[in-house]
Amino acid sequence: MIKHYLLSPGPTPIPNEVQLAMAQTMIHHRTPEFAAVLEEARQGLRTLFGTKNDVIILASSGTGAMEAGVANLFSPRDKVIVVNGGKFGERWLRICRAYALDVVEIKVEWGKAVEVNAVEAALRSHPDAKGVLIQASETSTTTLHPVREIAELTRDGGPLLLVDGVTAVGVLSVPMDEWGIDALVTGSQKAMMLPPGLAFIGLSDRAWERARETASPRFYFDLESERKGQAKGSTAYTPAVSLVFGLCASLKLMREEGLERVYARHDRMARATRAAATAMRLKLLSPDNPSPAATGLYVPEGCNADALLDYLRVQMGVTLAEGQDDLQGKAIRIAHVGHMGAFDVIVAVSALEMAFRKFGLPITLGTGVAAAQEILLEALD
Amino acid sequence: MIKHYLLSPGPTPIPNEVQLAMAQTMIHHRTPEFAAVLEEARQGLRTLFGTKNDVIILASSGTGAMEAGVANLFSPRDKVIVVNGGKFGERWLRICRAYALDVVEIKVEWGKAVEVNAVEAALRSHPDAKGVLIQASETSTTTLHPVREIAELTRDGGPLLLVDGVTAVGVLSVPMDEWGIDALVTGSQKAMMLPPGLAFIGLSDRAWERARETASPRFYFDLESERKGQAKGSTAYTPAVSLVFGLCASLKLMREEGLERVYARHDRMARATRAAATAMRLKLLSPDNPSPAATGLYVPEGCNADALLDYLRVQMGVTLAEGQDDLQGKAIRIAHVGHMGAFDVIVAVSALEMAFRKFGLPITLGTGVAAAQEILLEALD
Secondary structure, eight states, X not given: OOOOEEOSSSSOOOOHHHHHHHTSOOOOSSSHHHHHHHHHHHXXXXXXXXXXXXXXEESSXXXXXXXXXXXXXXXXXXXEEEEESSHHHHHHHHHHHHTTOEEEEEEOOTTSOOOHHHHHHHHHHOTTOOEEEEESEETTTTEEOOHHHHHHHHTTTSOEEEEEOXXXXXXXXXXXXXXXXXXXXXXXXXXTOSOSSOEEEEEOHHHHHHXXXXXXXXXXXXXXXXXXXXXXXXXXXXXXXXXXXXXXXXXXXXXXXXXXXXXXXXXXXXXXXXXXXXXXXXXBSSSXXXXXXXXXXXXXXXXXXXXXXHHHHHHHOEEOEEOOGGGXXXXXXXXXXXXXXXXXXXXXXXXXXXXXXXXXXXXXXXXXXXXXHHHHGGGOO | OOXXXXXXXXXXXXXXXXXXXXTSOOOOSSSHHHHHHHHHHXXXXXXXXXXXXXXXXXXXXXXXXHHHHHHHHOOTTOEEEEEESSHHHHHHHHHHHHTTOEEEEEEOOTTSXXXXXXXXXXXXXXXXXXXXXXXXXXXXXXXXXXXXXXXXXXXXXXXXXXXXXXXXXXXXXXXXXXXXXXXXXXXXXXXXXXOSOOEEEEEOHHHHHXXXXXXXXXXXXXXXXXXXXXHTTOOSSOOOHHHHHHHHHHHHHHHHHOHHXXXXXXXXXXXXXXXXXXXXXXXXXXXXXXXXXXXXXXXXXXXXXXXXXXXXXXXXXXXXXXXXXXXXXXXEEEEOOSSOOXXXXXXXXXXXXXXXXXXXXXXXXXXXXXXXXXXXXXXXX
16 A cells, blocks of 8 residues: 655646535536626635736646737737746747747746846837736746836736746735736646636736737637636636636635635745755756746756656656756755645655665665754744 | 544544445435445445354444343353453443352552453353453553454353454454454444444354343343344344434445445554654553554643643643543543544644653654654555
8 A cells, every 4th residue: 555645747736625626516607606706716816816806717737828818919920028937938839839929039038037137128129019928936946037127018908927936826926906917827736726627817907918919729729708708707618617716715715824825835836845855965957946836956967857757657656846957857846836835845754765765875764854853843832 | 623533542533434424314214215324334344343143223322232242142140250440341240240140359550451360360260151241442541452363262162252342443453253252342433433322242152142041230231133124124222313324324334445445544543643652752542452443641740731721722722631540630642533633633743742842851753753753654656
């Protein structure tokens, strides 16, 4: 018997309250009952996204909502500036190219945050840019980009700012109205503590206006048609009913904990993991701008990260995430996103210590755990 | 948000496989469908109890099965020898007295196992004794009694040996036929990985014979009437249907893991916890004959164990068990019974370290964890 610990940055563990909500009797979606559930979810999403506007619920993965942002807010050959600092920056790039946009790429070294100056320079060189696309938290490199500072450059009459918040919304504060973000996207299987299958996108007033003028083809992801339907309690196409039940439950859990405490919990788990890594003499993927969603670590020289991850999963039941693309085999990621707490950090760190021992890597058992405990103690009265 | 870790010696955590089995559509119990489920459970229980005889399933707590043993195997004024080395030894005593038996008590200091010599002496002094009643694992003191050796004294023509195996069956090997145990009892909410609500009792051939001759009143707990019914696929009274669904699932999980591995896992978790305790300079409740079901620890002088347990539960979400009766406020118990693994030990020990720090007790963070890790590494290839 091996107990399983899912410490990947999505899918993430599902709380019992959410599981039970999703196990409710199925209902039809063109009913007052579903309209009430949808309205409850919409209210909760507004608070979470920090917006007075509608947040649209889509039955898709997070990538679907990214595509919806591009398809609704730009026309073919529109110029956009894409910050590409990892696998998900690259995803913006590929979506923009699929829609035949004219892409200006700001390439950022993996593990680094984009320099605000670099965005400013690109905006100066490309005054005709219609949009800037970026990640708030680049999951592949566990790095935070300076979205708030970039929004200062775009908000007053500048290009639209589209932010992939897939591992940011519910992890750290990204108040879209206050900062001036024009499109904010996330998926269900991260901090929303749900299975995969839902995506969310909030738009600013000027983004909704822009959506009326753009010419890119869209049908399933037509946000204006969803907005009209959802405001009246009904989605344009069949919604993922049980996931919306679960969404209400997860929003309730976040409300009960309090968003400030949710953010502080993620920050504390990430700091504890970084402290453990330092005590274990491991190099961080993103030492300067680490994301609280996940902590990326280089494995020691001579150790194959994928073999280590297989060992942790098969022998110990602990699922961490792999290094992606260039980092494959060289790095691992320990997630903190969603329904996670202090002992998830302890499990990850103690499992890593034990696996290091088995792999013949130098390790003093308990050292990483002790460093993590020192930070985790902060949460206790 | 606090995640909950149930590390008490019953109720214990329920595996998902068991939860899902219990969530099956309710069926009627006088049907071929239920008869098939009951038969599957009966086969699995025979293997677990190590007996060719029937193991009776009762809708009651473990105490109900203890009472069933006494009510079916003795008549009023029968003399019995009761080993009382803790709260559950005392329970045998109280049940025997409720049934007006003539009780010879062997009082054992809490935390000690009974001396085989003491039982031998009692048998010599009371050749008219009809029964010996004992715990295999005394949960309150986390102590193992030498049941196998005592069975050597009773098995050939001696008094019946009734064994409370509530935290022994499924935790360590207690093969009733091989050892010569006459009645073996357990409950569902321990190593059976089920919610409370079912109890089990296996009887030897000579116990079934004795049951036909005894005069104690019984109706709900009449084992002969249950035996006849259950052999034909039906209980005498309404069975706890969903718990029996779950029972089949938990027996399947144990079968898949392999009983020897189940026992080795419990033993390893207990040794790891004792090693952690030693590294943390904590005194064991039962240093000489510790049970693998749970590890009892005295808290340091000046620390109130109940305040510590409250703190662990409320602030950290970690439920350990209290010291009972004389040990209340002085001791705590960390359970290993049922659906538990290596990281349950790590969680318990790391939580205890952090709580000690908060309580101002001397502790070097990570020392208990490191000692536990050294033992837990044994399980890894």
